[in-house]
Structure formats: C-alpha cells, structure tokens
Amino acid sequence: MFHGFQFVKMSSRKSKSNNLIHAEYLSQVQRILRERFCHQSPHSNLFGVQVQYKHLIELLKRTAIHGESNSVLIIGPRGSGKTMLINHALKELMEVEEVSENVLQVHLNGLLQINDKIALKEITRQLNLENVVGDKVFGSFAENLSFLLEALKRGDRSSSCPVIFILDEFDLFAHHKNQTLLYNLFDISQSAQTPLAVIGLTCRLCLTEDRSVREVLQKHFNVSKNLRSLHMLLMLALNRVTTSHPFVTAADLMEANQLCSMDSKANIVHGLSVLEICLIIAMKHLNDIYEEEPFNFQMVYNEFQKFVQRKAHSVYNFEKPVVMKAFEHLQQLELIRPMERTSVNTQREYQLMKLLLDNTQIMNALQKYPNCPTDVRQWATSSLSWL
Amino acid sequence: MPHLENVVLCRESQVSILQSLFGERHHFSFPSIFIYGHTASGKTYVTQTLLKTLELPHVFMNCVECFTSRLLLEQILNKLNHLRSSEGGCSTHITCETFNDFVRLFKQITKAESLKDQTVYIVLDKAEYLRDMEANLLPGFLRLQELTDRNVTVLFLSEIVWEKFRPNTGCFEPFVLYFPDYSIGNLQKILSHDHPPEYSADFYAAYINILLGVFYTVCRDLKELRHLAVLNFPKYCEPVVKGEANERDTRKLWRNIEPHLKRAMQTVYLREISSSQWEKVQKDDTDPAQLKGLSAYTHVELPYYSKFILIAAYLASYNPARTDKRFFLKHHGKIKKTSFLKKHEKITSLVTLQLLTLVGHDDQLDGPKYKCTVSLDFIRAIARTVNFDIIKYLYDFL
Numbered sequence: 078m079f080h081g082f083q084f085v086k087m088s089s090r091k092s093k094s095n096n097l098i099h100a101e102y103l104s105q106v107q108r109i110l111r112e113r114f115c116h117q118s119p120h121s122n123l124f125g126v127q128v129q130y131k132h133l134i135e136l137l138k139r140t141a142i143h144g145e146s147n148s149v150l151i152i153g154p155r156g157s158g159k160t161m162l163i164n165h166a167l168k169e170l171m172e173v174e175e176v177s178e179n180v181l182q183v184h185l186n187g188l189l190q191i192n193d194k195i196a197l198k199e200i201t202r203q204l205n206l207e208n209v210v211g212d213k214v215f216g217s218f219a220e221n222l223s224f225l226l227e228a229l230k231r232g233d234r235s236s237s238c239p240v241i242f243i244l245d246e247f248d249l250f251a252h253h254k255n256q257t258l259l260y261n262l263f264d265i266s267q268s269a270q271t272p273l274a275v276i277g278l279t280c281r282l283c284l285t286e287d288r289s290v291r292e293v294l295q296k297h298f299n300v301s302k303n304l305r306s307l308h309m310l311l312m313l314a315l316n317r318v319t320t321s322h323p324f325v326t327a328a329d330l331m332e333a334n335q336l337c338s339m340d341s342k343a344n345i346v347h348g349l350s351v352l353e354i355c356l357i358i359a360m361k362h363l364n365d366i367y368e369e370e371p372f373n374f375q376m377v378y379n380e381f382q383k384f385v386q387r388k389a390h391s392v393y394n395f396e397k398p399v400v401m402k403a404f405e406h407l408q409q410l411e412l413i414r415p416m417e418r419t420s421v422n423t424q425r426e427y428q429l430m431k432l433l434l435d436n437t438q439i440m441n442a443l444q445k446y447p448n449c450p451t452d453v454r455q456w457a458t459s460s461l462s463w464l
Numbered sequence: 465m466p467h468l469e470n471v472v473l474c475r476e477s478q479v480s481i482l483q484s485l486f487g488e489r490h491h492f493s494f495p496s497i498f499i500y501g502h503t504a505s506g507k508t509y510v511t512q513t514l515l516k517t518l519e520l521p522h523v524f525m526n527c528v529e530c531f532t533s534r535l536l537l538e539q540i541l542n543k544l545n546h547l548r549s550s551e552g553g554c555s556t557h558i559t560c561e562t563f564n565d566f567v568r569l570f571k572q573i574t575k576a577e578s579l580k581d582q583t584v585y586i587v588l589d590k591a592e593y594l595r596d597m598e599a600n601l602l603p604g605f606l607r608l609q610e611l612t613d614r615n616v617t618v619l620f621l622s623e624i625v626w627e628k629f630r631p632n633t634g635c636f637e638p639f640v641l642y643f644p645d646y647s648i649g650n651l652q653k654i655l656s657h658d659h660p661p662e663y664s665a666d667f668y669a670a671y672i673n674i675l676l677g678v679f680y681t682v683c684r685d686l687k688e689l690r691h692l693a694v695l696n697f698p699k700y701c702e703p704v705v706k707g708e709a710n711e712r713d714t715r716k717l718w719r720n721i722e723p724h725l726k727r728a729m730q731t732v733y734l735r736e737i738s739s740s741q742w743e744k745v746q747k748d749d750t751d752p753a754q755l756k757g758l759s760a761y762t763h764v765e766l767p768y769y770s771k772f773i774l775i776a777a778y779l780a781s782y783n784p785a786r787t788d789k790r791f792f793l794k795h796h797g798k799i800k801k802t803s804f805l806k807k808h809e810k811i812t813s814l815v816t817l818q819l820l821t822l823v824g825h826d827d828q829l830d831g832p833k834y835k836c837t838v839s840l841d842f843i844r845a846i847a848r849t850v851n852f853d854i855i856k857y858l859y860d861f862l
Contacts, residue, residue: 111492191598195564312494316485341640345502348644350680399734411625
C-alpha cells in the first residue's frame, strides 16, 4: 500500500517544481520499500504458512480465552518467517476485546537473557511487577516465578490472567544450567496454576549437537535461495535509484547480484604481495607432494628457495626474516592456521600449519592476480624445476 | 560531495555504495553491514570520513580497545548519551553489565529528540575480536535493529572474511561489502599526494617509483609504505641538498638510495631497529652495515661462559625433559647450581639481550624459569665458536 503516491502531469513551465515533487515522491517510495526490506514491518501477507498460522492462532485463543495451558515449538531455518508468523498471530489475538484486557505477553530472547537470573529479572520487568517484588529474596527460582504469577491473580483469587511467553532463540535457553527456566515454565503449565502458553522459536533441527548437519548447512548456505537474500538483492538494486535514475533497470539487478555473490577469500588473495603469493604457491606444492600433511615455515621457505634459485626468476631472494614477516601476515589474515594452539615447546619456524585454501581457489585467484610475473604463474602450474 | 574526493582518494566506488546504502537520514538501512578488506585499504578512514562529513549520528568503537563486552557496551551507551545531549552538561556515567541491559538502555537513549527520526550508526572496528568475546554479542549486534525496534545500523570493519565469523547455528546475514586492495597505480597516486612543498611533485613521484620498485613485491600495506617513504626521503634528497646532483639526475639519485632501501628492508621494515635509530643513522651518515638490531641478532659477542649458559638453555627449552638422561650423564637439562662464576648476573644479562625470556610467574617458589628464544641458526653459530656440536644433542635431529 503506497501512502500518498500521486501521478503528476509533467508541464514544461513548472518543470522545476515538478522535479522537487518528483524527488519527494521518490523519497517516500524509498522510505516505504526500505522499511519493508530492512525493517521487516508486519504488514506483509502470509504466504505458504496458512496452515501453521491457523493452528497457532487456535492454540493461542484456547489459552487466552479458555484458560488452557499450551506449548508450541516453531522450528524453521533462518529467514523462514517464524518471528513474522508469531507477530501476526499475536496482533490478531489482541484485536479480540476480552483478550486485550486480560492477557499478558512476555517476550524473551536467548541472545539477550543469557542465564536464568537475567531472564527472571526481565520477566519481572515485563510483567510490571518490579514494585511488587521490591527487595524480596527468594529461596529458589521456582518460588520466585510462582510469586510473580500469584501476583497476577485477579482480586477475587478465582482465576489468574493468562500469560503468553514467547522464547526466541529457544535452543539457547535449553543450554542454560539445569534448564531451570524451561523446566519451571513447563511445570507451571502442567499444574494448572496459571494458564500459560509457551511459544518457542528456533532454527536448530534438533537440540543436540550434530556436526555433520551443521557442516552441510554451512556449505550450502551460500547457494540456497532464501527470502532474506532476495531482500538483500532487491535492496541493493533499490540503492541505485535516484532522481536522475528513477527506475530499477536490469543492469542494476545484475550489478547487485555481482556484489552479492563475490568470493571473499579470492578477494583477499587478490590483495596479497608477490612474496606472499609465492609462499602460497610453495604451500600448494607441499600439499600436492605430501598429500595435505601439515607443514612448517622452514619447509615452505625451502620450497620457495628452490624456485628463487632457478636461473630465470623475477623474484628477489629475500632474507629469511622478511619471508617470515610475510608468512606471519598470512597467518594474521587466517589463510593459514596452526594445527594446535601455539605450544611453548616449538619455535615459530617449526610450528605445524595448515593452508585454508584449496587448489581451485588458488588457481582461480592467480588468474585474476594483477601483474603476476610469468615465471611465478608457471611455477604455480608445475613444481618441476627442469624448466 | 565534491570535496570528499579530494580527501578520500581512489575510493569513489566504495564511497558511493556506502552513501546509497545509508540513504536519507530518516530512511531505514540494512540492519548490519560487514566491510572487509586488507589492512590499510581505507575501511576505517572512509567510514569515519563519510559519517563525519555527512554529519550522521554515529558511535565509533574499536574492539581491540574495548576487549570485554562490558567495556564495549558501556562505551557505546555513554558515547550515545553524549551525542543526544550535545549541549554540554556532564551526564552521569551509564553502567551496563549484560546485553539485555544494553538493549533496554539503548531503547531509552534513542527516544531522545535529537536521535529519534534518524538512523543511528554503530561502527565496530577490528570486529574479528568480537568472536572472542561473549557468544551472544556478535549475533546480537547483527540483529540490533530488530531487538531494539529502532532505526539503527551496525557496521563491522575487519580484515577477516565473513565466512569465518558466521556462528554455527547461523545468524542474521549482514550485507557484505569488499574494499579492494589498491593497485600499484593507486598506491603511486596516494603516496605522491603527501609530497613536501619544498620539492616538486615530479621529483617526489620519481622517489615513490623507486620505493615501490623495491618494496612492492614484499609489502602492499599503505601504512607501512607511507612510513618507509617518510623515513627515507631525507636520504634521497641528500645529493640534491649537498649539491652533488640536481633533481633530474635520476641515475645518481637511484644509485644513492637503492642500497639504503634494501638495508631498510632488513632492519626498519622488520622492526629490528626503531625508526628514530634509523633516522639517526641517516643523519650521522654511518655505514648501515654497522647497525645493531634490537634483538642483538647478528652482532653480539658474548663472554665464554655466557655462551654455554645459552646453549644449555636452548637444549633445556627444546629437548623434551625425559630425553635428557640420554644425552647427558652427569647433569640434567635444568640449570642447576654449579660453580659458574656470577651465574645470576650472566643470566640477567642474557635476559636483557632478549636471548632468554622469563616464563611463568615471578612468585614461583622453586625459582624463576627461563626459556631460550634464539633461532636454530643463531645457536649453531654460537656453538661453533666454542666448538660444541649442538646438533648431536638435539632431540629433533636424531
């Protein structure tokens, strides 16, 4: 929905003021679109999650109106619309009159309340019970929580206000010590003291560590097309819209796509000095010969010496400390990594390292490397020294 | 911004991308922007200059300086507080212990009139150190806009690529912007920009050309090159000052400066000597070959017994303790009480020369422990002078 967007007839004598109006409308369009792409304002329609929505809203209504306790865990990958779903549901719920007067909401986030003590303080704050609690000291978490919920009981002590707890980044709460908060919340929801709805949102498929799943997800993350990356792409294209360039063109989208899909490691290799490139090539050869066994600086230096001492070379035979400084720069950029934490017992030159680039990445980066000396490039393709 | 191009060289494309991302003051922008590129590629400079020139409300933080989450969060809040009450008045120092409090206080502060309707920018420089702080900090900052429900954008500046930041369970992906390295032409342009007014631009440009010729294959870091340019320029001008050559005698100038630059690469570039020492050398016109490094690398003549202490320390540092019996029958690797004269003094002097370093706490009850920090080449040279075949006693060479 565009607010206040009107068509303006272009008249030649009023072209200057038309330009100003044009700019103003453009600014408004930018504002609205930016809000949608960046701030995820809750006006959007729900696509593809109608079933889940119906289920959720029904559950919430049962807690809010009929006093039944419920718990829901919403699982989905990042950017799949979990927060949007619950926000939409809560908005619709609060439009019902008897709900908006009675029901309380507590929004928690695993990134913010990193332990149960902070969580309890936050709950107290959000229920506006700070004055009621005052300076009281409680023996246990359970005592504190039930005190808070008691305080919410209506004057005639007959029933309590329903409370909806929304726990974002739910998996982080599951990692708290003894899982006290979760345990108590579910305990209370079982014991029918207060009607509670506990809604958890998480992107973890299972709440235990699964290294292989994590690795696979990480590898394919860049390739998968999710809604957020689409937003980013469109936002980039939108950036190029100005008063002199008022429409998004195909070229804008293509440039935006290029910006989005850069290979960052290749970019970093592009900015290395020739000496550092030579060291990477030396490491590549060591990896090829010794089948990815870890290496140390002395080995790389020896390999580099073999190249430099050949008859035709454009790279000066640098002193060892200079080569060491280049090696350390590569470590600082995290292109190479020590196999274990720096141990006290080995000197820097003999510490075992691993290269974090594979052969295809190296060869691709070399193609794009500006002004690469020819013999360096030739050395990269073959380590044989009979050339 | 016409004058911005004069202040920020060779970065027009990045400046325009950033400007268009920021948009107008009251517009929303990306919740988080990740800027990466080599050191000295202008990330900090461009961001700071742009935010200051456009007068956008921003807070600039360095994650090396604020290395704990409490330091970082408190400083951000206090700086923001200063921003909103820019009309003097000393406001109370805000304390903040957790990220939860930070979000709450941030929401309060940004309600102020002066900050309400515009994007507030938080810049985190050296952002790679965030990974070593509390685990919720990085993902929290990435989604600060959502958590606080305010118009805020967080910029991360780093030389490490984004893939190494991403937490295991994923997070809100920032917009990733690359600051490309400077080409040799760009470097030439930027370095020639700070030529001193007494000399012509061409003269200085020729000097920069020679400097880059020597150093470019080794180092492309703008800061280092600038430092080297400034340090060595007096030596380059020397023939002209002395009247031995005029500004156009490129061959003579080159012959004068080239060995000097090569020498600089082995000393000042490696921080073996300090820049003030280097300047002194140029002034006194001493032979650069006589330079003594900070770590006494090649030019130390040790007394006889000190050499043996050093050799023993090297063996003790790098041979595993259990192998000592194999090599030595009479004494084990630890430096024991022997009849070496003035042993303690000798050890102290070796520590001063930085050939030994103190390891562990000062208050250890059984005496201080030391470690030998010289390289294998050095100790072999020393051992040769006392006719001691150290290789035979080293475990790694068996």
